[in-house]
Amino acid sequence: xxxxxxxxxxxxxxxxxxxxxxxxxxxxxxxxxxxxxxxxxxxxxxxxxxxxxxxxxxxxxxxxxxxxxxxxxxxxxxxxxxxxxxxxxxxxxxxxxxxxxxxxxxxxxxxxxxxxxxxxxxxxxxxxxxxxxxxxxxxxxxxxxxxxxxxxxxxxxxxxxxxxxxxxxxxxxxxxxxxxxxxxxxxxxxxxxxxxxxxxxxxxxxxxxxxxxxxxxxxxxxxxxxxxxxxxxxxxxxxxxxxxxxxxxxxxxxxxxxxxxxxxxxxxxxxxxxxxxxxxxxxxxxxxxxxxxxxxxxxxxxxxxxxxxxxxxxxx
Amino acid sequence: xxxxxxxxxxxxxxxxxxxxxxxxxxxxxxxxxxxxxxxxxxxxxxxxxxxxxxxxxxxxxxxxxxxxxxxxxxxxxxxxxxxxxxxxxxxxxxxxxxxxxxxxxxxxxxxxxxxxxxxxxxxxxxxxxxxxxxxxxxxxxxxxxxxxxxxxxxxxxxxxxxxxxxxxxxxxxxxxxxxxxxxxxxxxxxxxxxxxxxxxxxxxxxxxxxxxxxxxxxxxxxxxxxxxxxxxxxxxxxxxxxxxxxxxxxxxxxxxxxxxxxxxxxxxxxxxxxxxxxxxxxxxxxxxxxxxxxxxxxxxxxxxxxxxxxxxxxxxxxx
Numbered sequence: 001x002x003x004x005x006x007x008x009x010x011x012x013x014x015x016x017x018x019x020x021x022x023x024x025x026x027x028x029x030x031x032x033x034x035x036x037x038x039x040x041x042x043x044x045x046x047x048x049x050x051x052x053x054x055x056x057x058x059x060x061x062x063x064x065x066x067x068x069x070x071x072x073x074x075x076x077x078x079x080x081x082x083x084x085x086x087x088x089x090x091x092x093x094x095x096x097x098x099x100x101x102x103x104x105x106x107x108x109x110x111x112x113x114x115x116x117x118x119x120x121x122x123x124x125x126x127x128x129x130x131x132x133x134x135x136x137x138x139x140x141x142x143x144x145x146x147x148x149x150x151x152x153x154x155x156x157x158x159x160x161x162x163x164x165x166x167x168x169x170x171x172x173x174x175x176x177x178x179x180x181x182x183x184x185x186x187x188x189x190x191x192x193x194x195x196x197x198x199x200x201x202x203x204x205x206x207x208x209x210x211x212x213x214x215x216x217x218x219x220x221x222x223x224x225x226x227x228x229x230x231x232x233x234x235x236x237x238x239x240x241x242x243x244x245x246x247x248x249x250x251x252x253x254x255x256x257x258x259x260x261x262x263x264x265x266x267x268x269x270x271x272x273x274x275x276x277x278x279x280x281x282x283x284x285x286x287x288x289x290x291x292x293x294x295x296x297x298x299x300x301x302x303x304x305x306x307x308x309x310x311x312x313x314x315x316x
Numbered sequence: 317x318x319x320x321x322x323x324x325x326x327x328x329x330x331x332x333x334x335x336x337x338x339x340x341x342x343x344x345x346x347x348x349x350x351x352x353x354x355x356x357x358x359x360x361x362x363x364x365x366x367x368x369x370x371x372x373x374x375x376x377x378x379x380x381x382x383x384x385x386x387x388x389x390x391x392x393x394x395x396x397x398x399x400x401x402x403x404x405x406x407x408x409x410x411x412x413x414x415x416x417x418x419x420x421x422x423x424x425x426x427x428x429x430x431x432x433x434x435x436x437x438x439x440x441x442x443x444x445x446x447x448x449x450x451x452x453x454x455x456x457x458x459x460x461x462x463x464x465x466x467x468x469x470x471x472x473x474x475x476x477x478x479x480x481x482x483x484x485x486x487x488x489x490x491x492x493x494x495x496x497x498x499x500x501x502x503x504x505x506x507x508x509x510x511x512x513x514x515x516x517x518x519x520x521x522x523x524x525x526x527x528x529x530x531x532x533x534x535x536x537x538x539x540x541x542x543x544x545x546x547x548x549x550x551x552x553x554x555x556x557x558x559x560x561x562x563x564x565x566x567x568x569x570x571x572x573x574x575x576x577x578x579x580x581x582x583x584x585x586x587x588x589x590x591x592x593x594x595x596x597x598x599x600x601x602x603x604x605x606x607x608x609x610x611x612x613x614x615x616x617x618x619x620x621x622x623x624x625x626x627x628x629x630x631x632x633x634x635x
Contacts, residue, residue: 037400081404083394088404095445098517100382100391100403115590116392119406122618125445129624132481132488138620143587242620276484276624313587 038084041285044260048223051170056223056258058168058175061294064261064287078163078240080124080282091282092126118315121241128244128269128279141243146315147307148243150235154302157188158212158236159229160252160267164286165193167296168256168263173198175218175225181299190299195227205230210248212236227254238269239281247273261288377525380532380551385513387555388581389591389616405517407510407591408445409621414438414597416609418455431604432457438609441621442505444514446471448623449505452480467494469501470623472541473633483626493632499541506538507576509557509594512549531558556581556592572602584614591616 042065049057080091088097122142130138141148151157157179165177174196181190197218208215208231215231229252238244238252251270256263268280385391385405395401415438419431434455442449448470456462466477474497477483483491506515512534516523519536526533532551537543545562552558560576580595593614599607 039401083401083404085402088394088402090445093445098385098391098405098514100385102393102395102400102402112590113393115588116394116406118587119392119589119591119616119618120394120404123406123408123445125408127620127622129622131485133485135481135620135622142620143617315587 038082040082040084041283042262042287044262046260048258048260051172053172055170055220056225057170058225058256058258058263059170060263061167061289061296062164062263062286063166063294063296064289078282078284079121080126081120090123090125092124095125114314124282126279126282127242128239129276130274131276134245134274138243138245141237141245142241143243143313145241145243146310146313150237151188152304152307154189154304155235156191156212158232158238159193159214159216160254160269160281161236161238161240162188162191162213163240164263164265164284175227178296180296181302189302197225202228202230205249210234214250214252223257225256227256228252229254245274246271249273261290262286263288377523377534380525380534380555381513381517381523383555384534384551384557385517387592388509388513388557389583389589390510390513392590405514407514407616407618409441409443409618410510410593411442411615411619411621412438412440412593413612413614414609415612416607417605418453418608419604419606431606434463436607436609442508443621443623444505444511446623447502447505449501450477450480450621450623451501451504467497467501468623469498469505470625471502472498473625473629474498474501475626475629483628484624491626491629493629495629495633503538503542503545503562506542507547507560507562507574509578512547512557512560515547516549554581556594575600576607580611583616584611585616586613587615587617589616 051057081097082089082091083099086099086101088099089095090097146152151161156162162179166180167176167178169176169178174194177193177195179188179191181188191213193213193216195216195218197220199219200217202217203215210231210233212233212235214229216227216229218225218227220226230250232246232248232250232252234246234248234250236246238246238250246269249271253268253270255266255268263286264283265286266281266283268278269275270278382391382403386403390405390407391403392406393401394404394406416436418434418436420434434457436456437454439452440449448468450466450468452464452466454462454464466480466482468475468477472495474494475483476492476494477489478491479489482489505511515538516534516536519539523534523536526535528550531553532555534547534549534551536547538545538547548561549557550559557578559578562574563572576597576599578594578597581592582595583590584593584595585591593611593616595611597607597609597611598605
């Protein structure tokens with residue numbers, strides 16, 4: 001290989017490495033950049049549009065935060081920790097957490113980053129309370145999540161783990177939620193939900209075959225859309241991290257409230273088989289994509305290639 | 317972990333070379349911009365500023381506390397994924413397994429002798445948000461049956477469990493309220509190295525820094541339930557908490573000095589976290605040893621540990 005060819009190879013490799021992150025973010029069609037300086041929820045702005053029947057119009061592409069392809073609000077926020085430039089707060093308990101403002105420090109390497117991330121994503125106080133006989137099981141699932149987490153096998157995230165929908169279409173009688181498959185914290189398949197809002201009742205639980213997303217029915221409580229879901233399998237986990245398994249008797253109530261260009265989502269999980277009490281996620285606030293022509297990108301297929309090479313329990 | 321199939325097509329080398337130069341130029345510019353932002357931010361802060369609930373405002377103290385927090389892996393950069401975020405305290409829950417010796421308080425055959433010794437298996441689960449601890453010990457003395465105890469505290473509530481999680485669901489053990497023990501149990505949480513750093517930060521301007529024999533010493537009062545207790549913590553050359561001294565709040569043992577020494581710091585977790593924990597803990601009360609344990613494992617990975625208060629304990633506290 002000539003010296004010129006070697007230089008070309010190096011430059012081509014550099015080009016691919018440099019362009020890859022750009023290619024990923026470009027799929028959000030000009031949404032905000034990922035390098036936030038805080039994880040505070042976005043501040044609402046603009047009017048809340050309404051449909052002819054008077055309800056808030058939830059229609060829109062809700063991936064404006066662009067933290068990942070799903071546009072899920074920052075993953076730190078998902079675990080209930082708000083980090084600002086100078087202060088940090090546990091949203092659930094209100095506890096102020098010691099914070100050392102960023103200075104001109106040398107950044108951590110990837111290994112240090114991953115270990116810090118593991119701690120950060122588990123430090124929030126808002127944890128579901130399982131019955132004592134299941135405490136060890138949750139701990140074991142989390143400690144061994146490299147192998148145990150269904151998302152690491154490219155299974156669907158399921159409800160409510162799938163979080164805030166990236167796209168919502170609203171008609172007078174149903175809602176369509178779309179969740180593009182994503183990599184990152186959890187890797188999932190693309191999924192969608194068709195949610196009737198026509199006043200129908202749930203099918204008897206005994207008649208339902210348990211599924212990842214269950215049977216969802218929506219109704220309005222004032223300006224809040226309430227999506228009530230039953231009929232799950234017992235394979236999924238119900239939050240992003242933590243080994244939070246559930247039974248087929250899980251009942252999930254999601255609440256979506258639009259305020260201008262923000263959408264606040266919470267999910268309450270009831271599962272008397274394994275939980276001591278219902279548990280509600282920390283509110284996640286999604287931002288409307290500011291690009292009016294934005295569309296959802298096609299998700300690449302999930303492909304598990306790494307588990308056979310994992311040699312420690314370190315995880316993300 | 318699962319990845320996405322690579323759909324990048326490889327166009328002409330020349331195009332990519334131009335793209336590489338452009339991308340590198342862009343990233344260099346972006347990095348300079350970010351560096352400038354960080355620099356500006358730093359200029360607007362007092363050097364070593366710490367923003368805790370009430371941040372110490374003495375630079376040397378702030379730097380010492382930050383150094384202590386970084387030494388044990390408590391202060392970690394939160395900018396996961398490239399975000400420009402600060403360092404934060406990442407420690408909440410921990411679980412410790414240790415083995416060693418405990419000594420029966422005030423049970424010597426002669427005043428000059430050590431108190432009665434028990435071989436002890438030690439298992440502690442703890443949390444700082446909210447403050448809680450479950451301490452399970454099995455103590456064995458020659459010729460006697462092992463004594464197994466589970467002592468729990470969560471904020472103002474304290475109780476003993478007949479088994480882990482007793483009293484929460486029907487038919488699963490008994491929870492016995494021991495409310496008078498709450499402060500004593502809670503104190504154990506705040507004299508661990510992480511508790512010391514958190515409490516010193518929370519004490520704000522009341523935390524004082526001094527030097528004894530060339531090593532840094534932090535002195536600060538505890539607050540809330542533990543108001544009236546003063547903690548003196550000595551750091552070693554690596555800025556790790558080496559010794560903690562407190563006065564017991566036990567009215568029967570007024571002014572009995574409690575000294576706890578921590579040594580052999582390392583990452584003792586099964587899953588590496590870069591959190592350093594002591595491998596050897598020795599505690600004395602009134603000059604007598606009460607605890608001497610070697611750590612077998614210290615899970616600092618914020619494991620799933622919860623401390624729901626049984627209803628009968630809540631009722632007892634309400635009366």
